[in-house]
Amino acid sequence: MLKSADTIFALSSGRPPAAIAVVRVSGPRAGAALEALIGKIPPPRHAALARLHDPASGEMIDEGLALWFPAPRSETGEDTAELQLHGGRAVIAAVLAALARVPGCRPAEAGEFTRRAFENGRLDLTRVEGLADLIGADTEAQRRQALRQMRGALGDRAEAWRAKLIEALALVEARIDFPDEADLPEDLVSPALARARELRDEITRTLADQRRGERLREGLVVAIAGPPNAGKSSLLNRIARRDAAIVSPFAGTTRDVIEVHLDLDGCPVTLLDTAGIRDSTDPVEQEGVRRARERATAADLVLWLVDSSTGGEIPGDLLAQEFPNNAKWIVWNKIDLVSLLRIKSLKSIVHKLDYPSYFISALTESGFDEFLKALGKQSQEFLGSSEPALVTRARHRYALENAVGALDRALNEQVPIREDVVAEELRLAGRALGRLTGRVDVEDVLDVIFRDFCIGK
Ligand code: GDP
Numbered sequence: 001m002l003k004s005a006d007t008i009f010a011l012s013s014g015r016p017p018a019a020i021a022v023v024r025v026s027g028p029r030a031g032a033a034l035e036a037l038i039g040k041i042p043p044p045r046h047a048a049l050a051r052l053h054d055p056a057s058g059e060m061i062d063e064g065l066a067l068w069f070p071a072p073r074s075e076t077g078e079d080t081a082e083l084q085l086h087g088g089r090a091v092i093a094a095v096l097a098a099l100a101r102v103p104g105c106r107p108a109e110a111g112e113f114t115r116r117a118f119e120n121g122r123l124d125l126t127r128v129e130g131l132a133d134l135i136g137a138d139t140e141a142q143r144r145q146a147l148r149q150m151r152g153a154l155g156d157r158a159e160a161w162r163a164k165l166i167e168a169l170a171l172v173e174a175r176i177d178f179p180d181e182a183d184l185p186e187d188l189v190s191p192a193l194a195r196a197r198e199l200r201d202e203i204t205r206t207l208a209d210q211r212r213g214e215r216l217r218e219g220l221v222v223a224i225a226g227p228p229n230a231g232k233s234s235l236l237n238r239i240a241r242r243d244a245a246i247v248s249p250f251a252g253t254t255r256d257v258i259e260v261h262l263d264l265d266g267c268p269v270t271l272l273d274t275a276g277i278r279d280s281t282d283p284v285e286q287e288g289v290r291r292a293r294e295r296a297t298a299a300d301l302v303l304w305l306v307d308s309s310t311g312g313e314i315p316g317d318l319l320a321q322e323f324p325n326n327a328k329w330i331v332w333n334k335i336d337l338v339s340l341l342r343i344k345s346l347k348s349i350v351h352k353l354d355y356p357s358y359f360i361s362a363l364t365e366s367g368f369d370e371f372l373k374a375l376g377k378q379s380q381e382f383l384g385s386s387e388p389a390l391v392t393r394a395r396h397r398y399a400l401e402n403a404v405g406a407l408d409r410a411l412n413e414q415v416p417i418r419e420d421v422v423a424e425e426l427r428l429a430g431r432a433l434g435r436l437t438g439r440v441d442v443e444d445v446l447d448v449i450f451r452d453f454c455i456g457k
Helices: 030-038 089-100 112-119 125-136 140-150 153-177 189-207 212-218 232-242 283-297 316-322 340-350 368-383 394-411 419-437 443-451
Strands: 007-011 018-026 048-053 060-069 080-087 105-107 220-225 248-251 258-264 267-273 301-307 327-333 357-359
Touching: 007 030, 007 089, 007 112, 018 030, 018 089, 018 112, 030 048, 030 060, 030 080, 030 089, 048 080, 048 089, 060 089, 080 089, 089 105, 112 125, 112 443, 125 140, 125 153, 125 419, 125 443, 140 153, 140 212, 140 267, 153 189, 153 419, 189 394, 189 419, 212 267, 212 368, 212 394, 220 232, 220 283, 220 368, 232 258, 232 267, 232 301, 232 327, 258 368, 267 368, 327 340, 340 357, 357 368, 394 419
Parallel strands: 007 105, 220 267, 220 301, 301 327, 327 357
Antiparallel strands: 007 018, 018 080, 048 060, 060 080, 248 258, 258 267
């Protein structure tokens, strides 16, 4: 499993050009790589001025800083070198080319540094996930949650639970292995089951969190939908431009879904513009439409936009049909084009609808503040209390539910209690917790987790 015979290197800082670039090297040849490029190994954990030379031609490439972290006290647990260079493309290219010429060194794969940290026991899986979330965090609340996870909030708890389980298991196994031992107290199974019960109750309490942690990771997903020309793109642009805290406007994987990530009063909100949802005969476009629909039907909230100036048909049935499982709001747009009288008469009708209505103009922004406030309130309610959650991914929930299931089965044993059954269930519960932290049996989930990392991390 361990490929640590190789020494890996990569650009670990962001996209060049930049003021500074950080190149990391990890593995048994990291020291040799430093010698080859800068002619020395600096004292451990001290920044040293370094002149970088191409080992083949001897030509100087750049002047920077070098740091040396000998194993095992490094991020990966291996010998690690870090070079801080000027962040120009040619500088970086020359340094990476020089490193590739050092025997035993090769470019790192995505997530490979972190994977080595995991394999060398520096980080458990929940910490790895926390690290990935910290890099991906868009809002303060997400950052706090990710940092807690990276510092072991769930991982340490799971390890403590597992230790308790092993104690309980040892009691039951002692009874099984030495049934007639006079020195052993008669009843070892009762105290074991008492521990199992405490553990089950504690894990069950942890799971009863309304999925707060998972929700915060994903944010409130809001789809903007409605007929062509209702003003969907205008609304999205208006919100995006108005909201100074917009984080990363990001064109989706298809040209038909535009995603905008917002920070509404500290709550992460993802807005989807489904303007591309329309009937089409072009197969490529149909595929885009299918994906756009799929994204929209999974949204937590659908904003259905209506052009108040044209007919203003009340789309109740259509809405229920298209989005049966989502919370829905009707947004009456273009109120700048209609008379106050008409707005009044619309308002008198809409309160009979099943969905809240908002009256706005994406053009003049009238009604806009009230609408944004309501959206902020909705996202806050969606995320629930701000109390920190331990479970932040479906993977965690699944492992903990498995542990609770096994503990339940152990606790359901009736007198005469079959000790071997209790032991086996306790073992299964321990295994579920071990999978959570990556102690046991996780090859299958590793690729999924590390797939999200970029190269150099
Ligand atoms: P979409 O097809 O639903 O994305 O609609 P667009 O955002 O492209 O808007 C269609 C047209 O309506 C554009 O010409 C917009 O400028 C106009 N529009 C959008 N919102 C408003 C509004 O609140 N008031 C007025 N008067 N025009 C609007």
